[in-house]
Amino acid sequence: MSTTAVGLRENRAPGFWQSTNGKKVVMAVTGAVMFAFIIGHLAGNLQVFEGPAKLNAYGNLLHSLGELLWPVRIILLLCIGLHITATVQLALRNKAARPVEYAAKKSINSTYASRTMYWSGPIILAFVIFHLLHLTAGYIHPGAAYIEGDVYHNVVSGFQVWWVSVWYIFAVSLLGLHLRHGFWSMFQSIGLNHPRHTPMLKKLALVLALLITLGYISIPLSVLAGFVK
C-alpha cells in the first residue's frame, strides 16, 4: 500500500487555545499567578503568631484597599476559571485518546504527585470554597460566632473545631502535592527546560511544596495544641 496522501482534507490549523500546547501554557501562567497568591497568603497568615493586634491590622489593611481588592480577586477567579476549564477540556481529550485501556500498564518514571493531579486539584477547589465560606464570608463557622473584622478570633475559634482543622491539614497537604508537580511543570509547559537547571528546579519544587505545606499546617496545629489562643 502506498503512502500517498489520497483523500486528505486540509483543515485550518488549531488556534493557540484549541491546541493542547496552548492550553498548557495558559495553565502554566494561571498556575504561576495562583502560586504567587499562595506565597503572599502564607506570609500574611503567619502573622497569627504575632498576636491578635498584628493579624487584625493586616486584615483591616486588606479590606481598606477597597478598589484594589476586587480587581485582585477578579484576576484570581479568572485564573482559577481558566486553569480548570483547560484541565477539564484536556482531561476529556486525554481520555478519548486511549479508547481501549491496557490490560497491564506500569508507571515506571512518574511521581505520585504528577499522577494524582486530577484528584488533588478538585479536592483543593472544594476546600477553597469551604475556606472562603468559613473565614472570609463567615457563613460556615462552627464552634463560635463569626465576628466581622476580628480575624484572629475567627481563625483561632475556627480551628479549635477538630474536623475543620483535619480537613484543612488534609487539603493543604494535597496542595503541597499539587505544587510539587505543578511548580516545575509550569516551566516545562512554557518551554523552559535545561539539563542542568531542571533537576534543581524539581528539587526546589519539593522544598517549596514542603515549606508551604508546613507553613500553612503550623497554624491549625498550633491552635489545636493550644500555643495560639
Added chain:
Amino acid sequence: MKLRLKIWRQKNRNDKGSFVSYSMDDVNPEMSMLECLDVLNETLIERGEEPVTFEHDCREGICGSCGFMINGIPHGPQRATTVCQLTMRHFKDGEELVIEPWRAGAFPMIKDLMVDRRALDRIIESGGYISVSTGNAPDGNDILIGKDTSDRAMDAAACIGCGACVAACPNASAALFTGAKITHLGVLPQGKIEAERRALGMVGQMNTEDFGSCTNIGECTAACPKEIPLEVIARMNQDYWRASAKRRDDSVKPVTPVTRWNAK
C-alpha cells in the same frame, strides 16, 4: 527456559480481540523477544494455526518498526532497548509475559500486535524537514556548529519513531515524538530558519490527530528506547508559543487523519 506468553490476538479492527496464552518450554535465553515470537509462530504454523502478527525490520534497534507492550511497559522492562534487541535472559524462568499492542486512538488496530502509526508520518510531513536547494554539495565545515549543539541535535535525532512514547503516556500524547523532531532540526543553523513554521505545522498536525496532551509526567522518556529527554517537549512548547505570537498568515494547513480509530 520456560515462558508463558499471554498475547493479544485480534483479527482486524472490527474484531473484538482477546488474550491467548501460549506455553513455550524451550526458550533459548540468548534469543531476542522477536526471535522468541518467530519460534512461537513456527510452531503455530506447524499446528495449522494463524501466526502472531507483529512488525519488524532491521532487528538492530534503529528502524523503529517493532514495538509492543510487555507486562505493561513499552518494549519491555529493559531500559533503552527495543523488543528486537531485548534478549530473553532478562526474564525469569517460568515467568508469564503479557504482550499487547500500543493502545492509542491515533494508532488504529491492524492485527494482533500491529497498529497503524501513520499519524506520526503525517506529523513529519507537516514540517519535519528542511527546505534546501539542490545543487553542489556545500563545503565541509562551511557552517560551524558547536559540539554541544550538534550533540543536542543528535540526541533528539536518535528518535526512531516507534511510538513507545505514545504507548507509555497515560494520555496517549505524541509530545515526545513531535518535540524530538522539532528539536533535532531546530537547534541546527540549517533548520533554524524554518523553526517557527515547523512548530506551527507539526504541533498543528499533532493536535489534529487523536493524541492527548502532555502532562509533563515523564513516562515517555523512561519508555523511549533512545532515551529522548523531556527537554525536547519544552523546546516544542517554546517554539510553538513564540510562533503563535508572531504568526502573520494561516498558511499552515493540517490534514484530517484518514486512519482514525473509529473510521470505517
